[in-house]
Amino acid sequence: MTPHIMLDHTTLSAPDDPRPDALAKLGGNPGYPGDRIRPDQLHAAILGSPHAHAKILAIDTRAAMALPGVHAVVTHADIPGSKHHGLRIVDRPFLCIDKCRFIGDPIAAVAADTRELAQQALALIDVSYALLPSVFDTELATQHDAPQLHERPNLLYERHHRHGNTAAAALECDHIVDRDYRTPRQMHAYLETESGVAEPDGNGGILIYFGCHNPERDRKMIAGMLALHSERVRVVGSPVGGSHGGKDELSVQPILALLAWKTGRPVRLHLQRPQSVDLSVKRHSMTIRMRTGCDAHGRLRFHEAWITADTGAYASYGPEVLDGAREHSSGPYKYDAVALESRLVYTNNGIAGAFRGFGAVQVQFALEQQIEQLAALAQIDPLEFRRMNLKQPDDPGPLDQVVVPFDGASRALDVISRHALWQGPRRWRDDRYLHGVGMALIQRSDGYGKGGPNGAKLALALAADGCIELRASFCELGQNLIGSICRLTALELGCDAGDVRAVIGDSALPDSGAVAASRATTLVWRAIAAEGAHWSAQLCNEAASLNEVPVAALRLGPGGIWCDDERYMSFVELAARLGERRPVLPIDLAGEETPTEIAGAHYVFGACAALAHVIIDTWTGAISVDRLVVAAALGPVVSRQGFLGQMEGGALIGQGLVTIEALPMAKGRYLARNFDSYFIPTFADAPQTEVIAIENLMPGDRHGPRGAGEIGANFGAPTVANAIASALGTPVFKLPFTPDDVLDFLEQEV
Template sequence: MVRGASVGQEPPAAESAAATRLTFVVNDRPVSVQAHPARPLLDFLRDELDLTGAKLACDRRAECWACAVLVDGRVVAACVTPLAQVAGKRVTTIEGLGSPDALHPLQAAFVDAGAVQCGFCTPGMILAAKALLDQKSEPTRAEVAHAMRKHLCRCTGYVKIVDAVLLGAAALRGEEIGGGLAARAVGPAPGPRPAAVEGPVSVTTAVGRPVRSRDGVLRATGRHRFGGDLRRAGMLHAKILRSPHPHAEILGIDVSAARALPGVFAVLTAADIPGKNSAGFMGEDQPVLCADKVRYVGDPVAVVAATSEAVAEQALARIRVEYRPLEPLFNPFDALRPGAPRIHSGGNLFATRGLVRGNPAQGFREADVIVEQCYTTPYQEHAYLEPEAGLAYLDEEGRLTIATGTQNPHDDQRVVAALLGLPLDRVRIVNTESGGGFGGKVDTSVQGVLGLLVHRLGRPVRLAYTRAESFLATTKRHPFYLHYRMGATADGRLTALEAEIVVDKGAYASTGWSVIFRGVIHGTGPYEIPHVRVHCRGVYTNQSIGGALMGFGATQVAFAVESQLDLLAERLGLDPLDFRLRNAFRPGSTTATGQRLEGGVHIRECLEAVRPHYIRALVEARHARSLASQGHLRRGVGLACGWFGIGVSGFRHPGRRADAAAELTPEGRVRIYTGCAEMGQGSNTALAQIAAEAFGLPYEAVELVTGDTAQVPDAGATVASRGTYFSGHAVLQACERLRERLASRAGRLLEEDPGQVICEAGAFRSRLDPGQRVPLRELAAICRAEGIGLRAEGSLTSRVTDLDEETSQGIPYETYNYDTQLAEVEVNTETGDIRVLRLTAAFDAGRTIHPVKIAGQYEGGMTFGLGYALREGFEPGRTFSFTDYRLTRMDQMPEIVLINLDRPDPAGPFGAKGVGNLPANATAPAIAAAVRHATGVHLTAVPFTPDSLRRALVQI
């Protein structure tokens, strides 16, 4: 007998200590409590005082500082601060600093500067900034980064956070900052700084303005409730038993001892599932609880509900599972060998995809230079600061309701309903808006087992993953093994590309189909290549599940194709920028799938926008080399391009459609209903801006209802940069239809042709006689009395085509976004350390909806790419913490310079097309090119660690 593994935390040592009377002050209110002196302050604040602005994100290891509070003005990590240490002192949490109606200047600055994305780290960041500014009223950017270096953020890339601290510092010094509080330039860093955020927008043009996000205010004040912040009277706590084996048969599970433990209400296994025991966004091969086999370390085997997490952990320890270990397959090549054990009954080959255009053999005959190389890319962890968490209960109508952060509420609803054998309308998913997603919350996590427990028990149940559990049990970026061969003529024209790609799928399907598909389609880069053959195999292994992660598929192949272009340029004696420019797409180009690109094709403009920075960087690198020719520091410059097709991909899947609705309220406001999932990317704000623009209303006159499957239409998964483009189109269409209906009735009231009636300042008025107007509130009452509908639906069904199974010819995406990134590095040839000095990027994401938010999203994506390139190393079953997994911190950031082309795309809503999945793709190859320029080493494996670079330097 071998029991399963639980991935949790030991109960705090406080539980065994003697309670004592402690008194202190929290947010100016005296607290006197009989408590264990060693109890963590964080637990007391959250569980006893319901102050949930401070977050638990790192398993009480003080690795992330999302739990930060002030104690007598000094910032501390509340997760490791015992109550005894605050006795007689003053504690300030984010809730005590300001409120949504009375923001502290730092809270206002964080919202206005775009420093609040998902908001999970924001309370701790703001309090750390306050502690700094209380000591130093006018810090430099470097001083801010150093003082806040312990605080992790996965969304922003830190640039906007430093901006916000400096903006808040100026406000606290009493300096005038625009429109009421407006921005003088703060700090010397080049690139777009935060525009002055205007007060309530009182004109009808909302798109393109840095309006203040309403959800940002809630996050900056600690009032937003994430899944792990939710509580209900009488709720139970759940814990999951997970497999310690990568590959094994389950011979038996004995839960009797666990069920007998006082405080345990349920211990469930696969045998207790009444419906379909499977999940998976694009292939339902993943059991919610494993019945007869486990396929990776972390596979769920049983779930417990008990009166506390501590009791639930004790129950897990009493479950006995009998396993028969099977041979594990840890890489796709072992999994493909003849006679290898089958991970799934259908075999270990998950999927294949090919792309063929022209005659590659002919293309290589035409080439004067051919380069061939193998590349590898690794796992990458999403590392969103909010671990998976949720609360399930029966709502007032008796519906099973699951409140959690998700990118895919309606698909979650379908999975849970099928699991329990319930009608779809008896399951309700409420998206609490994630503390980061990046693709990792498109698959179900807590939803299935929470639904199972509440369906069985009829009472509320809470489940929150530990950080270790999140590392162990959730999806990652797929590792790719790539063999590339490319040819070009002497004058720099690409003639042919062949690529053989093998993808480590991990244990289950997840979004693997789309990752493989996208890797094949994007495998040429944004370049015209007449002869192409790409073949890709996705292979099951007994490793962590490969899923969706920012750029999924496009990120991996970008490293290979851009590195090949640098080899070709060197062999041909051509400048890398000019070589790319010679082959880059332009309007009228045809992609390798045969798609003709008409409008919105601006990769060439991206290259040209970067050119002056590239020339300056080359001059500076040559000068640095002349000054330090005998030293160990080498300067290098490199560039790379990226592209990303908007949408899930061109094959049959619900991702082709998004729905929305618009409604005129009795108060004369427009209310938007959308399933688009906010996770920090700013979709709530952008969709409200689109609605305001479409209706001719001020931004503040638009309300949003999001994420509740009982109220909103299905928008599909918020993934693959679908939010602005797909849901934006759906919202735009709904608003236009409602506006036209109302304009028709207003025209009759005004005795005016409906075509001459416009909406402005809360009323419909005559275009010819502005004095003739009917307020929206009055119009709503009239329409309601006459039975005229005050709600309209909108949708977008993507106009992509199903691609040929063998050649992938067709239209996989409606439109694409593009970028060029320039990296400037300094390499220490003794230690192998790579220091990125500056990243410059020019990007085409269509027309800008919100200039501050799009810049912040791009900076955050580049930081993903920076960590991917240099330091993020995930090992399945061995990486459990932010000490093991090294995220980029604030004081490790290079200077970032952004150039937003802001060119409307004819296909997008108001010309927009989204940006979220683009910026991580070109960063690693640009850095690799810069290292090659500095040292002569051609890097072929991500990440570029000091050890790997030192080994490579020895070989040249």
């Protein structure tokens, strides 16, 4: 079970320092915003709609407000400013106005002396509804007579891409695979449900402590809702007790802020798991049709994909997720012709949004099944089939956009091809057990696409206690960002990691944008690479001016400023002598984007090749993933602990999607609302994992580490699915592939 990591070269060969937050977490006091407990706090509760689609005729809060111990009951009428929020599409009310669109849609909220009183008050709120027709199927939702959720059509968003003539290319094919695939909703299953505190600051403003990805964006939206100047709202969002994308946008923070603003008291909110399931976003369920062809020699000629995603009642990150699905649906492969069509549809199901892998996981599962089937038809080893169809490093991207030249997919294939697991048998039977070894090759975009918030603001500062601080609004999500910041900064400056402090997760800091996958690590790497020498020179200049010594003789080293082989002045002494003149260096990073004008298209990509060994019990249908091998071409490894954590954790999420996780709905209601009926993989299900880090980049590459945050789920799902297909000798068309599916297949084979 113990994983290990092999480095392609020794850029970061020294052992990791202990995580800076390890003692706090082990001691039970990590400082999560939801743990901010004060004796004078009120307790909040939210009333959600019991209906999937209904017109709201009236809301009577008088009885609830009359209950002793209740300090506020709020509805949309109490919102003084903007009543809706959203990302690319602003369509979601903070509190329902004229109608509700999914079960759990927030209608009213209460602040009371205790949680029990708040729940009693919810029961006294009288809401009059007129039920409306609902729609839960994406195909039905796009018909002309379907119930309409919003003023815009239910077909919320669609995008297409074409290259070459697919009909002509199909005529050149000896083998064509035309299949339909289905992927389910998936729950983020973070340990910490939505929780936090909002407090009046005593000057007419609001302080909000709530786990999130982007404190500055949340600050602006909440300020707009309260009709306050944005400077009067402050959001502290770090650290976060689990997210995987599920906390990457506003959820109940605005309602909490409204209650604190209304009462003038601190208000605490902590959702119970069932309500968190109702309100939180999920991975988009998708229906995917792919049609792919190759000639007799195994050369891919054309690829077509039709993708439909269910975004639920509100857009959330749906358009961006769909962009990701379209962009990744053709993979790292070269075709003569490509035709991609994608649609995003409103339904009265729960909301879908950001989730690790971000739209690419679903289509990568389908594409890698296509590749396996074509390789079998052409009678070519599946790894060699992939290798012969790879794009060249300087070819255009999957949407014909300009991308950074990258040979990571080829390097990952080369490494994985030599592994003993691939060199051995790939399908065998051992008494009652079927064994299969499968592989997958995926590429994954980095950061935001064209037009996204790709730039960032950070700062380096010398603190009063002598620590070198890197200041940014990035949030710590458990990815060891704090440790990565300290390590990167120390390596560049030549000091110790203990000389550096990460000050993050607060809208009062420079606006560095959202933490999305490994975006923060990459941007810190770029910032330090760009300005580290400037900062070192600034500190040496300050030290030289204090004692009138030649600045050329000084350099930064462990603990302070060094002259030759001796420490000349400690950072503590330098800070004390400079006093209020302690330097601060603002860093303003420009965004890196493809010059091609395609909205959402990415510029930088990473790649992984992976192998999985699965064992299938023919008596029970149980599937276990015994072993996983990953060759990750993602550039320099900043933090070994963080890198391994991202690879292993992401892969287990992908494994869960394939083998066990699904969140079905019945008439808009989740059939599982807790972990007693929604099952996720545990440590007992985790395979023996080997991670091979391919650190070296192409000559001249200045873009640094590629993201490790998303890509684990991206390779985890298709690799495990292909291993199951190998063991059974049949493709996998829907996820999850359960023990019942195994037994059904085996019975048909008898």
